[in-house]
Amino acid sequence: MSFHILSEAKKIAKITLVGEIDSLSAREFQKEIEKLATGSPDELILYVENLTFISSAGLRVLIFAKQKMGTNLAIYIVKPQESVLETLEKTGLQHSVNIVDQYL
Amino acid sequence: MTESNRIDYYPTHEHEGIKFRRGHSLPFGATMVANGVNFSIFSSAATACTLVLFERGADQPFAEIPFPDEFRIGNVYSMTVFELDYERLEYGYRMDGPFDPGQGYRFDKSVILSDPYAKVIGGRDTWLAKPNWDNVYPYRSRLAFEDFDWENDHPLETPAEDLIVYEMHVRGFTQHPSSGVKNPGTFSAIRAKIPYLKELGINCIELLPIYEFDEWENSRPSPTTGEVLVNFWGYSTVNFFSPKAGYAATGKFGMQVDELKTLIKELHKNGIEVMLDVVFNHTAEGDQRGHTISFRGIDNKTYYMLTPEGYYFNFSGTGNTLNCNNPVVRNMVLDCLRYWAADYHIDGFRFDLASILGRSADGTPLSNPPLLESLAYDPILAKCKLVAEAWDAGGLYQVGSFPAYGRWAEWNGKYRDTMRKFLKGDPGLVSEMIQRLIGSPDMYSQRGPTASINFITCHDGFTLYDMFAYNNKHNEANGENNNDGANDNNSWNCGWEGETDDPDINFLRHKQLKNALTLLMVSQGVPMILMGDEVGRTQKGNNNTYCQDNELNWLDWSAKETNADIFNFARRIIRFRHDHPVLRSPVHFRYWDYVGSGYPDISFHGTKAWSVDQSASSRAFAFLLDGDHAKEGIVKDVMVYVAVNMYWEGLHFELPGLPAEKKWYLVSNTDVPAPNDSFDGGKEPLLENQHEFLVGARSTVVLIGK
Numbered sequence: 001m002s003f004h005i006l007s008e009a010k011k012i013a014k015i016t017l018v019g020e021i022d023s024l025s026a027r028e029f030q031k032e033i034e035k036l037a038t039g040s041p042d043e044l045i046l047y048v049e050n051l052t053f054i055s056s057a058g059l060r061v062l063i064f065a066k067q068k069m070g071t072n073l074a075i076y077i078v079k080p081q082e083s084v085l086e087t088l089e090k091t092g093l094q095h096s097v098n099i100v101d102q103y104l
Numbered sequence: 105m106t107e108s109n110r111i112d113y114y115p116t117h118e119h120e121g122i123k124f125r126r127g128h129s130l131p132f133g134a135t136m137v138a139n140g141v142n143f144s145i146f147s148s149a150a151t152a153c154t155l156v157l158f159e160r161g162a163d164q165p166f167a168e169i170p171f172p173d174e175f176r177i178g179n180v181y182s183m184t185v186f187e188l189d190y191e192r193l194e195y196g197y198r199m200d201g202p203f204d205p206g207q208g209y210r211f212d213k214s215v216i217l218s219d220p221y222a223k224v225i226g227g228r229d230t231w232l233a234k235p236n237w238d239n240v241y242p243y244r245s246r247l248a249f250e251d252f253d254w255e256n257d258h259p260l261e262t263p264a265e266d267l268i269v270y271e272m273h274v275r276g277f278t279q280h281p282s283s284g285v286k287n288p289g290t291f292s293a294i295r296a297k298i299p300y301l302k303e304l305g306i307n308c309i310e311l312l313p314i315y316e317f318d319e320w321e322n323s324r325p326s327p328t329t330g331e332v333l334v335n336f337w338g339y340s341t342v343n344f345f346s347p348k349a350g351y352a353a354t355g356k357f358g359m360q361v362d363e364l365k366t367l368i369k370e371l372h373k374n375g376i377e378v379m380l381d382v383v384f385n386h387t388a389e390g391d392q393r394g395h396t397i398s399f400r401g402i403d404n405k406t407y408y409m410l411t412p413e414g415y416y417f418n419f420s421g422t423g424n425t426l427n428c429n430n431p432v433v434r435n436m437v438l439d440c441l442r443y444w445a446a447d448y449h450i451d452g453f454r455f456d457l458a459s460i461l462g463r464s465a466d467g468t469p470l471s472n473p474p475l476l477e478s479l480a481y482d483p484i485l486a487k488c489k490l491v492a493e494a495w496d497a498g499g500l501y502q503v504g505s506f507p508a509y510g511r512w513a514e515w516n517g518k519y520r521d522t523m524r525k526f527l528k529g530d531p532g533l534v535s536e537m538i539q540r541l542i543g544s545p546d547m548y549s550q551r552g553p554t555a556s557i558n559f560i561t562c563h564d565g566f567t568l569y570d571m572f573a574y575n576n577k578h579n580e581a582n583g584e585n586n587n588d589g590a591n592d593n594n595s596w597n598c599g600w601e602g603e604t605d606d607p608d609i610n611f612l613r614h615k616q617l618k619n620a621l622t623l624l625m626v627s628q629g630v631p632m633i634l635m636g637d638e639v640g641r642t643q644k645g646n647n648n649t650y651c652q653d654n655e656l657n658w659l660d661w662s663a664k665e666t667n668a669d670i671f672n673f674a675r676r677i678i679r680f681r682h683d684h685p686v687l688r689s690p691v692h693f694r695y696w697d698y699v700g701s702g703y704p705d706i707s708f709h710g711t712k713a714w715s716v717d718q719s720a721s722s723r724a725f726a727f728l729l730d731g732d733h734a735k736e737g738i739v740k741d742v743m744v745y746v747a748v749n750m751y752w753e754g755l756h757f758e759l760p761g762l763p764a765e766k767k768w769y770l771v772s773n774t775d776v777p778a779p780n781d782s783f784d785g786g787k788e789p790l791l792e793n794q795h796e797f798l799v800g801a802r803s804t805v806v807l808i809g810k
Contacts (some may be wrong), residue, residue: 023191055191056249056359063253090292090354092366096253 013041018050021058029061037068044069045103049079054087062093078103107138114139115186122157122167126175127182132439133221133345134247136190141247143195144182145219146432147403149209150199153181156216158194158244160226160358165216165241168198191358194226194244195219199402205392205414208405216241218343218398220407220436223248223443224361225316225343231275231289231350232319232334232653243318243342243397246358250447252365259451260377261487262307264513264554265688267377268678269632270306271562273337273657274314274351277635280658287353291360291367298374304638304671305678308377310454312563313338314364316346319653321388328581333651337563339456340388340422342397344440368449377451379489380444384428384437385460385496386420394423406432409465417467419460421497428461434475437461442484452489454515454557459492459500462507469500473507480509491515491557504547508555513630516544516556521594523560523623524571527616528596529750529802532720537748538708541727543628545692552691556629560620561637564590566647568637571595572616573602578645581652589648602645611777614640615802618673618774618781619748622804625681626746628689638674639663669778676782680771680806683785686734686741701732702763703743713760723750724799728760731809743809749799757797762809768794769808775800 013036021029036044044065066073075097080088088094107113115123127142135142143155153176157167171181196218201211218225222245227235235242278285278293285293294309301309317338326333338348349355352363368378387407389400392415399407409417409425416424427433444450455461462473479485494506494514503517519540526533539546543553561568566577575597577589598612617640624631635641636659643649643656664671681687693706708716709726716725725748731741743766747757754775759768769788774781783789788808791797799805 023189053357055357056362057191059359059362060249060251086286087354087357087359090287090352090366091359091362092369 011039011041012043012045013039014045014047016047020053020055021051021061022053022055023057026055026057026061029058030064033061033065033068037065041069041073043074043076045076045078047078048084049081051084052081054084059087059091059093062097066096074098076100076103110138112137112184117172119169120167122169123186124169125184125186127184129177129180129182131221132180133219133223134195134245136247137184140184140186141188141190141193142182142184144180145197145221145402146180147199147201148179148406148432149403150201150211152200152213154198154200154213155183155185156196156198156241157185157188158196158241160192160194160246163240190247190249194241194246196241196245197402208410208414210396210400210404212396212401215396215401217396217401218243219245220343220398220402221345221439222246222343223250223345224358225346225349226358228316228318228320229349229355229358235320243316248361252362252447254365254369254449257369257372257449259445259449259487260372260375261451262377263690264489264630265628265690267308267630268306268681269308269310269379269557269630270301270304270635271310271312271632272635273312273563274348275336275653276657277659280655280660282661283659284661289351290353291351291363292353295367295370298370298376301376302374304675305682306633307375308379308451309371310379310381310632312381313341313383313456314348314351314380315341315383316343316348318342318388319350324583326581327583331654333583334653335651336653336657337650339383339650340386341383342388344384344436345443365448372449379452379454379491380450381454381456382441383456384426385457386422386424386426389424391416391418391423403432406430409463409467419463419467419496419498419500420457425460425463425467427465428475429464429470429473431474434478437475438478438482441479441488442482445484445488450488452491454491454493456493457496458506459494459496459502460498462502463500467498471507476507476512477509480511489513504544508551510551513551513555513557515562516540516547516558516629518547519544519556519558519627519629520560523620524594526723526750527571527620527623528594529723529752531723534716534722534725535718538716538725538727541623541627542693542706543689549692553628553689554630557632558624558627558629559632559634560624561634562632563634564648566593566595566645567634567641567643568617568620569613569640569642570645570647571620572598572613573642574645575601576645577647578602579648581646581656582648582650589646593647612802614667614670615774617670618772619802619804621674621677622746622772622774622806623748625677626687626744626806628687628693631681633674635659636663638671640667640670669781672778673772673782676784677772677806679785684731684734684741684744685739686729686731686744689735691736697730699732699737701730703728703730703732705730705733707760709757709760711755711757713758724748724755726757745807745809747797747799747805747807749801749803752801754798754800754803757799757805759795759797759807762794766809767791769810771806771808773800773803773805775803775805
C-alpha cells in the first residue's frame with residue numbers, strides 16, 4: 001500500500017496519512033513534521049481515514065510532534081480506523097491527542 | 105558537531121551488499137545508533153561469530169556477516185550495521201567452537217542463537233498461535249524503541265509497610281469470558297481493570313513472570329479433558345530483557361514494550377506499584393536433552409552451573425541452573441534488573457528460588473554472595489523492593505536467614521505454614537502465631553517487620569477457598585498421576601472434600617476465608633493476596649496449575665457477585681488496614697509504653713484480659729495495639745483489638761479496659777453472616793457490652809477503641 005503526505009503549513013497544519021506508517025514511512029512523516037514545525041502551528045490535524053496501520057515508529061512521530069511544536073500543540077486525529085484507534089489506545093497515546101470523527 | 109560529521113556514521117566494510125563497520129563493545133545487545141544498529145555479544149570460548157539478519161518472519165536470513173577478527177575486543181564481538189529497518193529486523197548469531205560436553209562446550213554453528221540482551225523476542229507474538237515447528241530460528245531477537253514518553257512518571261516508592269500486594273497472572277486475570285474486557289488476557293486488559301484493583305484497595309500488583317517464555321514448552325494433551333496443557337505460569341525464561349509478546353494485545357505488531365509501559369504508567373497514576381516475579385535461577389533450555397536457544401550455544405560454561413562431567417546441576421528442579429555468581433552472568437542479571445527499573449519504571453522484584461542466587465559455580469552456598477550484595481547496593485535499584493523466595497529445589501532453605509544486606513525482604517514461608525495450621529485448628533501454636541502476627545521479630549530482628557512478606561496463599565499451591573474445601577490435592581488434570589504439587593498443604597475441607605450444597609459447610613468455608621483475610625490484614629509486615637482469593641476463586645483442588653490455560657486459572661469475574669460477602673469483607677478489611685497506621689509499623693514493637701499513653705505499644709490477651717494462654721492445647725488469643733504508638737508514636741490512631749478463636753466452640757473474651765473517654769466499636773466479626781460481618785470505616789457499631797465479647801467457634805473479631 002502506498003503512503004502519501006499532503007500538507008499545508010498555516011496556524012493550522014494539516015496532514016493526510018494514507019496506507020501504512022512503518023519505520024520507513026515514519027521517517028517521511030517526521031520530516032514533514034519538522035518542516036511544519038517551522039511555522040509554529042497551534043493545531044496539527046491528521047486525516048487518517050485511509051491509514052490502515054501505524055507502527056511504534058509512527059507513534060513516536062506523534063510524540064515527536066508534541067515535543068517539536070510545543071506541548072500546547074493540539075493534535076487532532078480525524079476518523080481513525082478501528083485498528084489504528086486500538087493501537088493509539090493500547091499504547092496510551094489517546095491521552096495525548098484528540099480523536100474526532102471530523103475536524104470543524 | 106552533527107551526527108553526520110562523526111566517523112562512525114559511515115560504513116567501512118561491505119558483505120553481501122550489507123554495509124557495516126567496527127562496533128562498540130558496550131552496551132551489550134543491539135542498540136540503535138546514528139544511521140545504524142550496534143551489535144555486541146560476549147562469548148569466552150567461541151572461535152568465531154556470525155551475525156545473522158532476517159526480514160521479520162522470513163524463513164531464511166537475508167544476510168550473514170561473519171565478524172572480522174579485528175572486531176573482537178577481549179571476548180566481545182561488536183559491529184555496527186547500516187541502513188537496517190529497525191521495525192522489520194530480526195537478528196541472531198551463530199557461534200563456532202568446540203562441541204565437547206564433557207568439557208562443558210556445546211557450540212554448534214548450525215544453530216541460530218537469540219541474543220541474551222535482546223529487548224524484544226519475536227516468534228510467540230500471539231498467545232498459543234500455532235508456531236511453525238520447522239522454523240530455523242524460532243525465538244528471534246528484535247529491536248525495541250526505548251524512547252517511551254513517560255511524562256512525569258516515576259516509581260512510586262511507597263513505604264513497604266503500606267503495601268497491599270496482589271499476586272497476579274497477566275492472562276489469568278482477564279482471560280475468563282466474564283471479564284468483559286476488549287482484549288482479554290493482556291496488559292491492556294489489566295489497565296481496563298484498574299478501577300477494580302482500586303475498589304479492592306490494592307496498591308501493588310506482583311506479576312507472575314512476564315519475561316518472554318514459550319507457552320508451548322512441554323505442551324501435551326490433558327488426560328482428563330483432552331485439551332492442550334501448556335506452560336501457563338511462565339517460569340521458564342527464554343529471554344530476560346523482553347516482555348512476553350503473547351501478553352500484549354499489540355504483540356502481533358511488536359508493540360508489547362509500549363503496551364506494558366503504558367500499563368505501568370497508568371497503574372502509577374492510580375497509586376499502584378508494579379513488582380515483577382523474576383526467574384534468574386534457570387532458563388528454558390533445560391538439561392542436556394533440551395533445545396539450544398541462546399545461552400547454551402553462546403557460552404555454556406559461563407551461563408550454567410555444570411558438574412565436573414559437564415552435566416547440568418539442577419538446583420531449580422527444571423533441568424539447569426543459571427550460574428548467577430559468575431561475574432559475567434552476575435553483570436547480566438544486574439544489567440537486566442537495572443533495565444527493568446530504569447526503562448520500565450518497575451517498583452520491585454520478587455526473585456523466584458532466590459537461594460540459588462547465593463550459590464557458587466559448584467553449587468556451594470556462599471556466605472557473602474556477590475550477586476545479592478551487588479543488587480542490594482546498586483544505585484539504580486536503590487529504591488526498588490527486593491523480595492526473595494528464600495529457598496531452592498536443591499534443599500537450601502533460608503527463610504529468616506537469607507543474605508539480606510539490610511535490603512532484602514522474604515516471602516515468609518513460616519508465616520504461611522503457621523497461619524494455615526492454626527486456621528485448621530491445630531493446637532499449641534499461639535506463641536508462634538503471635539510472632540508471625542507482629543512481623544516475625546524472631547526471624548527478622550535486625551531487618552524489621554517489612555522484611556516479612558506475609559502470605560497464606562500464592563500461585564504455587566491451593567487457593568484460599570480450596571484451603572478450606574480440600575484436604576488433599578487433586579492434580580489429575582495435569583497428567584502426572586497426581587504426583588506433582590506439594591503434599592504438605594495444611595488444609596482442611598471443613599467436613600466434605602470438594603463442592604457441597606451443605607449450607608453449614610459452605611458458611612464455615614466462607615468464615616475461614618474471612619478469618620484468613622483478617623489475620624493477613626492485621627499482621628505487621630507486608631501482606632500479599634493471591635489473585636481471586638478476594639472472591640473465593642477455586643482451582644477445584646488442583647494445587648499446581650502451572651499448565652492449565654482454562655477456568656482453573658482464569659479469574660471468574662461473576663464470583664464478585666456470587667461471593668459478594670467475601671469480596672465485601674476483603675474490601676473492608678483491606679480498607680481497615682489502610683485506615684489504621686497502627687497496623688503498619690515500620691519497626692518492631694518494644695512491648696512497653698514509650699509515649700506515656702498508659703498502654704504498651706502491643707499487649708497480648710486471651711479469654712482473660714492481660715493474660716494469654718500459650719499452652720499446648722490453646723487455640724485462642726487476642727492482642728491490643730495502642731494507637732498512640734502508631735508509627736513509633738509519630739501519628740495518632742485508635743486502639744485496635746483483635747480476638748482469634750480457632751477452637752470448635754465459642755469463647756467469651758474479657759475485653760481490656762479502655763481509657764474513660766473511649767468505647768469499643770465492632771469492625772468485623774466473621775461469625776456473623778454478611779452484611780453484618782464487617783463495617784465501613786466510621787460506621788462501626790458501638791458494642792452494647794463493653795466488657796466482654798463472645799467470639800464464635802472458629803471466628804475472628806476486630807474491635808476499635810475510640
